Amino acid sequence: MVIFSTLNGVLYGMLLFLLASGLTLIFSMMGVLNFAHASFYMLGAYFGFQISQWLDFWLALIVAPVLVGLIGAGVERWGLRTVHRWGHVAELLFTFGLAFVIEELVQMIWGKLPVDYRVPPALDFPAFTLFETTYPAFRMFMLLISVAIFLVLLLILTRSRVGLIIQASLSHPHMVAALGHDVPKVFMAVFGVGSALAGIAGVIAGPALVTQPSMAHVLGPILFVVVVFGGLGSLSGAFIASLLIGLIQTFAIAINYSLGDVLMALGVTRPIQGLLNDLWQVTVAQVGPVIPYLMLVLILIFRPTGLMGTRET
């Protein structure tokens, strides 16, 4: 169980990181917290579904993220850049509205019910069996893709000239422009690539989770927890927070003990009766969903910049 939970946790964490990396890069460059980021993830899943229906999954894996990336770049070029002159609040509201527009459009086209986006037959077999439980190959494939993308992203950011320009723009965009680099173009590219990464996450997560119009809503809040917890604008922070939250959430679901059980095992009999009695019977699995938000609240109280963040917000 520990092995499976760890694998699932890392997998969920890496998926979160595919989204969080784009979100945090966009935030630190432009100062915009993109509320529509999870919507791009949803678009990725739906595009992936549609293209797999018409053609096949492998093509979808390439084409869908490219499409999402182009939409993202377009949103930056013709949407955000125009709204930018009215300040950050306007930009925030713009992305907020965009998230709803995308959700409504998805419902109009594909309906409110989940679509039948399935694991491609080539990957629909158990990867290995351990203690009579099997682990699906598709999950291993998801893990592989997200780790590969993480490595490529890391190499580009730290080794290439474009990566250096992006890193420099994180701290001083004006200076980068004054050195003769086309910063607006870099912004558009980062927004596009960030959206494309969210799109990839959608394509590979779609068959494993459920592809439905509410999937952006489900993931969006967790995504913000990751980015804030890791420190707004910090890629390494986002990476650690993604894995942490991925692991915590999967383990929490798997642990079925309550505080009462623990105390009982230690030989303590139930000390409190009455109203608080219920508290002892709540299992870790039951409080699992609340843990990330609790982490968010706590980190904001004790370390407002997040784990690795430097930027005041």
Next chain:
Amino acid sequence: MTEAMLHVRDLHAYYGKSHILHGVSFEVRPGEIVSLLGRNGVGRSTTIKAIMGEVPPHGSILFKGIEIAGRKTHEIARLGLGYVPENRDIFPGLTVRENLYLGQKSTKSTGRWTMQDMFEIFPRLEERAETKAGVLSGGEQQMLTMCRTLMGDPDLIMVDEPTEGLSPMMVEKVGQLLERIAERGVSILLVEQKLTIALKISHRLYVMGHGHMVFEGTPQALMADTAIRKEWLEV
């Protein structure tokens, strides 16, 4: 008279609703070191920001005969106008070498200056080439920003208060570097609050009072004009 490298005519600029520059005019000729002096808040920094397109300019700014008012910052930089801002703006997470590398406008090497030139002028930068720029001392950071801008091979470099907060020895070094830059045919617009190096190295000086020029002339003329110095420069 040679044609001006930079010719600013009747430049106005605004921050929100407040009118900062009220018709600034001046010029910098090829190979010249020109200083722009004045107290804090008279609009010196705004003037160069307007020239770089970071603050929207109203008026005419001719650089090498091309109208640059209204162009984007990176386009202006690519025409050969270098800018070293007051707050230095080094890229703290990148190494010294990476900072210099980003000064180049393309991957291919530069014109007048190579990274090796920079290291010869400031051996300290070579010693710290692989260090993150964020941990350099103030003086080292100042050198790095100037060298970074030079890597882009500008024909004119605008330097905003390079001696601010530096030790007298570093101030001396900054002055020497500026003279070396001018020797290679690069024009310099030096923005300063204090007279220290400006009087020593400038060919001509301008003094700014609230949003416009109040003096133009040689260092000797400025030294002779006690009234201007009293009213606009001395504290």
